[in-house]
Amino acid sequence: MIKTIFRLFFLLIAASITLAVLYVFELPPFQKTAVTTPAATDQTQIAAEQQNLPANLQDNKVSRDKSYQEMMDRAALLEQNNFPSLAVAQYQEAYKKDASSLSPLYEIGKIYLRTNDYGRAELMFTDLVNKDPTNDQAKIYLGRSFLGERKISEAKDIFNQVATPTQVSKYYQGIIAAYYGDDQNAQDLLNESNKIGGSDDYTKKVNNFLSAYNEYKFNVESPSVHLKVLLARSFDQCGEYEMAIPLLFEVTKEKLDYRDAWILLGYAYLETDKYQDAIEALERAKVLDDQKPETLFYLGLAYYNVNNFKLAEENLVKAKENGFEPVILIDQKLAEVYLEMKDYPQSAANYEKVLALNSQDVNYYIRPIWIYIEKMDAPQKALVLAQKAEKEHPDTAMAQNLMGWALIYNNDFNDAEAHLKVAQALDPGLDATYLNFGILAEKRNQTVAALAFYKKAHGLGPGSGVSASAATRYNQLLASLDQKTTGSTAATMQANLFNP
Numbered sequence: 001m002i003k004t005i006f007r008l009f010f011l012l013i014a015a016s017i018t019l020a021v022l023y024v025f026e027l028p029p030f031q032k033t034a035v036t037t038p039a040a041t042d043q044t045q046i047a048a049e050q051q052n053l054p055a056n057l058q059d060n061k062v063s064r065d066k067s068y069q070e071m072m073d074r075a076a077l078l079e080q081n082n083f084p085s086l087a088v089a090q091y092q093e094a095y096k097k098d099a100s101s102l103s104p105l106y107e108i109g110k111i112y113l114r115t116n117d118y119g120r121a122e123l124m125f126t127d128l129v130n131k132d133p134t135n136d137q138a139k140i141y142l143g144r145s146f147l148g149e150r151k152i153s154e155a156k157d158i159f160n161q162v163a164t165p166t167q168v169s170k171y172y173q174g175i176i177a178a179y180y181g182d183d184q185n186a187q188d189l190l191n192e193s194n195k196i197g198g199s200d201d202y203t204k205k206v207n208n209f210l211s212a213y214n215e216y217k218f219n220v221e222s223p224s225v226h227l228k229v230l231l232a233r234s235f236d237q238c239g240e241y242e243m244a245i246p247l248l249f250e251v252t253k254e255k256l257d258y259r260d261a262w263i264l265l266g267y268a269y270l271e272t273d274k275y276q277d278a279i280e281a282l283e284r285a286k287v288l289d290d291q292k293p294e295t296l297f298y299l300g301l302a303y304y305n306v307n308n309f310k311l312a313e314e315n316l317v318k319a320k321e322n323g324f325e326p327v328i329l330i331d332q333k334l335a336e337v338y339l340e341m342k343d344y345p346q347s348a349a350n351y352e353k354v355l356a357l358n359s360q361d362v363n364y365y366i367r368p369i370w371i372y373i374e375k376m377d378a379p380q381k382a383l384v385l386a387q388k389a390e391k392e393h394p395d396t397a398m399a400q401n402l403m404g405w406a407l408i409y410n411n412d413f414n415d416a417e418a419h420l421k422v423a424q425a426l427d428p429g430l431d432a433t434y435l436n437f438g439i440l441a442e443k444r445n446q447t448v449a450a451l452a453f454y455k456k457a458h459g460l461g462p463g464s465g466v467s468a469s470a471a472t473r474y475n476q477l478l479a480s481l482d483q484k485t486t487g488s489t490a491a492t493m494q495a496n497l498f499n500p
Helices: 003-023 043-051 068-080 084-097 103-114 118-131 136-148 152-159 167-179 183-196 200-217 224-237 241-254 259-271 275-288 293-305 309-321 327-340 344-357 362-375 379-392 397-409 413-426 431-443 447-460 465-484 487-498
Strands: none
Touching: 043 084, 068 084, 068 103, 084 103, 103 118, 103 136, 118 136, 136 152, 136 167, 136 241, 152 167, 167 183, 167 200, 167 224, 167 241, 183 200, 200 224, 224 241, 224 259, 241 259, 259 275, 259 293, 275 293, 293 309, 293 327, 309 327, 327 344, 327 362, 344 362, 344 379, 362 379, 362 397, 379 397, 397 413, 397 431, 413 431, 431 447, 431 465, 447 465
C-alpha cells in the first residue's frame, strides 16, 4: 500500500465532526425542535408541519386577499424556519397568482435540491430550462440534480450547455471530467474555476481535488487505482457521494483487498443514509484490518442507525481503544448508545466525559441532567451539573432554567423559582422555563397555575420534547383533577385555559 494513502483518513476525521452534529443532544424534556426536511408536498407532511407551526408563523389571512409578493415573502419565511412542505405549497400558490413569473418554480426546485429529493428537483429544473433556455443558473441546478441521481452523463451534457461559465459550472465540469478519468482536462477546468472565483466554499472544493492530483503526482510509482481512491476521497469530502460510490466500485472490483477504498465506500453510504450498505463495506474493510480506528468508528455509527446498539457499542469502544480522534466524538456517540440500551449510569458517565472535553455549549448539559432527574432519581448529581452550567454560562436563560429544574427536584422551591424567573427575564420565549414553572406549581399544589404553565410551554415549543412533556403533564394533571371534582368543573377549567 502506498504510504501516502495513510494520510487519507486524517482529512476524513474532520468530515466525521460534521457527521456527528446529527447526533447532538436531542431528547426530552428540553429537546430542540426536530428539523424535518421532507421534499414532497404530500398532504400528510403538510398537515404535520401545519400542526407544528409556531404561533408567530400562523397565517390567518385568506389566500385570495394576499398579493403575489406576500405569498413569496411568506414562503421564504416558512423555508427559513424549516417548514419546507408548507413553503413549497405557498410557492405553488404564488405561481397560481402570477404564472408569468418563474421565481416560485425556481424556489421550489431549490427546496427539492436542498432536501435531497433529486427526482423532483430534476423535473422542476427541466421545466424551468424548457421555459427559459437561456437560464444558466437553472441548468446548473439541473446538473446538480442529475448528479444526486447518479446520472453523470446527463449532468455532463447540461453543464456543457451553460453559456456563461461560472466558478460553479466549471467546478462541476472539472469533477465530472475527473470522474471519467479525463485528468488533464479536469485539472484545467478546476483551475479555470479558481480563476473565476466568487465563493470560498467552491474554492475549497476545487483545491481539494487539485490537491488529490498533486498528491498523486508526487508518487510517480503509484498505480492508477491509487488516483481513483484519492479522487474518491475528494468526492466524499466535497459531498459528492453519488459520484464517489461508483468510482469506488471500480476500485474494489480491480483490487478487492484495498482496505481504504472499502472505508471510503462505507463512509459514502453512511452519509447517504444507506446504512446496511455501509455496514457491508465497512465489514469488508474490517476483515482486511480489524484495528483501523476509522473503520470501527464508522461501523459504530452505521450499527447505531440500524438499531444494533450492542454492535455499535462494541465497535465504538474498540475505536476509542485504538486511538480514534477526536475522542469526544466517541464519548458522545457512546452516551447515545447507552441511552438507547437503557444503561443510564453509563450514558450519564459518557455525557460527563463529553462535558469534561467541551462544555462551551450550555445545551450539552441538558441530557445528563435529564438522565439524573428522570431516569436515575439522582437529583443531587443533577444539581452539581446545573451549578457547573450556571458557573460557565451565568447569563444564559438555559443555565438558569437548568438550575431551577434541578432545585425543584432537590425540594428547594424558593430558589428554584428565583432561577426560573431569571431565565424568564433573559429569554421570555424559552419553553422549557414554563414547563419547569408548571412542575414547580404542581409540586406546590397550585393546580390552575400548573395547567396554565403547561399550556404556555406546549404553545411555545410545537413538535419538541418540551411540548410533548407539557402536554403529557397537562393531561395527567387534568385527569387527576377530574377524579377529584365533577366533570363539569374540570371541563370548565379546561375551557378557560385553552380558549382565548
